Amino acid sequence: MRRDAFLRSLAALAAAGVLPLSARANANLKMMIPANPGGGWDSTGRALGKALQDAGVASSVNFDNKGGAAGAIGLAQFVNASKGDPNALMVMGAVMLGGIITGKPPVSLSQATPLARLTSEYNVFVLPASSPLKTMKDVIEQLKKDPGSVKWGGGSRGATEHIAAAMIAREVGVDPAKINYVAFRGGGEAVAAILGGNVTIGGSGYSEFAEYIKAGKMRPIGVTSEKRLPGIDVPTLKEQGVNVVIGNWRGVYGAPGITPEQRKALTDMVVKATKSKAWAEALEKNGWTPALMAGADFEKFVDDEFASLRAIMVKSGMI
Incomplete structure (x- = not known):
């Protein structure tokens, strides 16, 4: 392939957001944190943002905090404003699933794109x-x-x-x-x-x-x-003497409507970030247990968690 044709192809891939991981090191990412500052999602999102930069897969990460309704308000903004955006990420977790079950918001988590589970505690x-x-x-x-x-x-x-x-x-x-x-x-x-x-x-x-x-x-x-x-x-x-055991976990999603190639590129970026020194330091500082799970396994895990939490909430008289 001639050099000029190669460069045009590379430019087209960049515009589509489907460059391989090594070529997307200059990505400017946007991170939706569907909670107010100071909590678990906030610290997770900012730690992930730092790790993405430390791993060399992002040149910058901009954060947007939007709290309320167990993350449903932030989720709605993310779903409606980020369609097809290969540079958009959203922190989420078990809390969001429970809030969706009890609150029944007009938007669904299934409208966004599952990438990876990050931690458990x-x-x-x-x-x-x-x-x-x-x-x-x-x-x-x-x-x-x-x-x-x-x-x-x-x-x-x-x-x-x-x-x-x-x-x-x-x-x-x-x-x-x-x-x-x-x-x-x-x-x-x-x-x-x-x-x-x-x-x-x-x-x-x-x-x-x-x-x-x-x-x-x-x-x-x-x-x-x-x-x-x-x-x-x-x-x-x-x-x-109180037979109660329940865990919490946090993960990250991509925007609705991204391509399989864009999803893989984002997932690879997140996985690489979890291997960085900055992420290891965040795990130690916050006492988080690493619980990386990506791709189809994570998507199935979320579906199973919805069913499990719903059953627990029914049994506990919450719904």
């Missing part, structure tokens, strides 16, 4: 340091006496901590419909409410509360894992 429940309650047993006793008096603070309705609260209520003989759950649009708001004593108990991924736990400003009283988390001396709910 479990929820931890905490009390404000000044709380007169000291243990999960104290919380449960109060819950049994007066369900409405226990204010559970966490992410949007349908978040894994919301589902866990409903599961706890059901396990201890309290009507899940009577739990007093206070939903926040972002992790920063939830943290402020807990520190200010505006909620009785808070729930989220451990990484969001870690610095406050270490500083003695929050008291961890239970994690939703099967076994105790490594390096974290917090009892599981199961070992406290």
